[in-house]
Amino acid sequence: MATRDRLAMTYLRVAALNELQYRVNFFLSIVQSLVAVGTALVVLALVFSHTDSLGGWSSDELLVVMGVYVLIGGVIRSIIQPNMQQLMEDVEEGTLDYVLTKPADAQLLVSIRRFGLWQAVDVLVGLLLVGIALIRLDTGVAVWSVLAFVLALVLGGLDVYCFWLLLTSSAFVLTRVNFLVELFDGMYQAGRWPVTIYPGWLRIGFTFLVPLAFAVTVPASALTGRLSGWLLLGAVVFTAVLFALTRYVWSRSLRRYSGASA
Amino acid sequence: MTVSAGRRRLTGLPGVYAVTMRTAVQIQFQYRAANYAYLLGMIAEPVIYLVVWSTVARSQGGDVDGITAGEFAAYYIVWTLVRNMNIVFTPYGWEERIRRGVLSGMLVRPVHPIHYDIAFFAGWKFVAILLWLPIAAVLTLIFRPTFDVNLLEAAVFLVAIWGAFLIRTMLLWLLGMVTFWTTRVSALYDLYFTAELLLSGRLLPLALMPAWAGTLADVLPFKYTFGYPIEVLATDLSTAELLTGLLIQAGWVLASTALMALVWRVAVRRYSAVGN
Numbered sequence: 001m002a003t004r005d006r007l008a009m010t011y012l013r014v015a016a017l018n019e020l021q022y023r024v025n026f027f028l029s030i031v032q033s034l035v036a037v038g039t040a041l042v043v044l045a046l047v048f049s050h051t052d053s054l055g056g057w058s059s060d061e062l063l064v065v066m067g068v069y070v071l072i073g074g075v076i077r078s079i080i081q082p083n084m085q086q087l088m089e090d091v092e093e094g095t096l097d098y099v100l101t102k103p104a105d106a107q108l109l110v111s112i113r114r115f116g117l118w119q120a121v122d123v124l125v126g127l128l129l130v131g132i133a134l135i136r137l138d139t140g141v142a143v144w145s146v147l148a149f150v151l152a153l154v155l156g157g158l159d160v161y162c163f164w165l166l167l168t169s170s171a172f173v174l175t176r177v178n179f180l181v182e183l184f185d186g187m188y189q190a191g192r193w194p195v196t197i198y199p200g201w202l203r204i205g206f207t208f209l210v211p212l213a214f215a216v217t218v219p220a221s222a223l224t225g226r227l228s229g230w231l232l233l234g235a236v237v238f239t240a241v242l243f244a245l246t247r248y249v250w251s252r253s254l255r256r257y258s259g260a261s262a
Numbered sequence: 263m264t265v266s267a268g269r270r271r272l273t274g275l276p277g278v279y280a281v282t283m284r285t286a287v288q289i290q291f292q293y294r295a296a297n298y299a300y301l302l303g304m305i306a307e308p309v310i311y312l313v314v315w316s317t318v319a320r321s322q323g324g325d326v327d328g329i330t331a332g333e334f335a336a337y338y339i340v341w342t343l344v345r346n347m348n349i350v351f352t353p354y355g356w357e358e359r360i361r362r363g364v365l366s367g368m369l370v371r372p373v374h375p376i377h378y379d380i381a382f383f384a385g386w387k388f389v390a391i392l393l394w395l396p397i398a399a400v401l402t403l404i405f406r407p408t409f410d411v412n413l414l415e416a417a418v419f420l421v422a423i424w425g426a427f428l429i430r431t432m433l434l435w436l437l438g439m440v441t442f443w444t445t446r447v448s449a450l451y452d453l454y455f456t457a458e459l460l461l462s463g464r465l466l467p468l469a470l471m472p473a474w475a476g477t478l479a480d481v482l483p484f485k486y487t488f489g490y491p492i493e494v495l496a497t498d499l500s501t502a503e504l505l506t507g508l509l510i511q512a513g514w515v516l517a518s519t520a521l522m523a524l525v526w527r528v529a530v531r532r533y534s535a536v537g538n
């Protein structure tokens with residue numbers, strides 16, 4: 001375990017150092033982040049100029065949802081998506097050989113090769129939004145809520161990672177799957193709003209197929225006094241099952257990989 | 263010029279259009295799975311807006327400023343077709359065109375490069391509309407839109423979606439040509455697309471915007487690439503409104519084309535390709 005942690009840290013450090021070469025991108029990320037958050041706030045204001053609550057959520061509570069959405073979006077864009085896109089490319093071109101010949105767990109290696117340092121700005125912006133929303137709500141947050149929030153965030157991040165790896169594993173069968181990036185980006189936008197507002201069949205899809213409920217709504221629920229212990233337990237069980245399934249699909253898929261010389 | 267085997271071929275500019283459009287149709291059919299995934303990813307956006315506004319409508323006792331859930335459904339279903347129509351050559355594509363010298367090949371041809379972009383994307387529309395039909399049917403079954411379309415509205419709509427396509431082609435060409443001067447364009451593009459999102463009717467029907475934003479949208483071209491064609495089919499515009507809209511659209515087509523031609527002449531002088 002200690003070796004694995006050291007390996008992961010080394011990989012991530014090298015990837016981060018790589019990004020440090022392109023410092024101007026930091027400012028571009030900030031501009032991008034500001035424009036995106038500004039737009040989201042305008043949308044919230046427009047919606048709430050016509051109503052006082054959306055599916056039982058007030059505007060400040062929805063700001064918490066927005067913050068978690070931006071935060072998890074930052075995690076996706078800085079670490080999950082770059083790694084999965086690299087994996088898609090390697091499967092298509094046969095360059096996954098270089099990963100498989102290394103004496104370490106292949107799933108770990110393909111998950112930590114890239115790290116978009118500047119995209120991680122969104123993680124901070126998301127936390128800032130959540131903080132502002134909590135101050136405006138002014139209801140006080142219990143320690144256990146914060147702990148539940150952190151746990152739910154970690155679980156949510158893991159769920160998105162598993163979902164992405166499952167999607168990407170289809171590259172072993174379909175070869176060319178870069179369109180999945182567009183598809184996922186489109187779906188992820190739905191996470192801006194609590195999944196409870198979606199009609200039944202969509203809500204089920206956004207809970208279990210695209211795990212938006214666990215990634216965004218559940219952590220936001222923890223901070224707004226909506227999360228029961230049972231739901232949190234459900235999230236733990238779901239994540240465990242999803243992780244095991246992903247591990248199984250990944251190892252099955254690897255057997256189909258035929259390499260660069262094939 | 264050529265008359266082969268008794269079949270008259272189109273020559274000159276119409277010929278360029280015919281061939282480019284046919285090629286586009288063939289290419290896009292080859293990638294129909296990717297095209298479908300792209301379409302499905304795109305559908306998420308209007309469905310999200312639709313769900314949000316339907317929820318608001320329900321909590322307000324049935325409508326938002328007079329727009330009912332069924333009318334929102336009509337608006338956002340027509341939205342999906344209009345969005346398909348106004349996908350044009352992306353301004354992000356210019357960096358590649360310049361850096362890799364793709365433009366050199368386009369410059370030695372005897373017609374203005376814009377014709378290829380217009381023709382290629384126009385051809386693609388036929389594939390996109392074909393793939394869009396089943397999606398529209400499913401959305402209609404799920405969200406139960408209320409439509410009340412007469413013949414004039416349908417006719418105006420058919421013209422207006424091509425007007426929207428032309429205006430957006432020109433505007434995004436203008437935006438993309440900034441790349442001739444600087445390659446740090448992403449922040450500028452972000453701002454542009456945000457302004458477009460808010461002031462075009464893409465995000466929400468312009469009727470729901472504050473009055474000052476509605477006035478601003480009236481004098482900008484964005485509305486004529488999104489909101490106007492959607493409203494033609496999804497809402498009840500008067501005959502005068504329908505025709506004035508077409509007239510203003512025609513005005514924007516001319517203005518944006520003239521500006522594009524002007525900027526192109528200056529921009530292309532700055533072009534120096536890396537040969538390969």
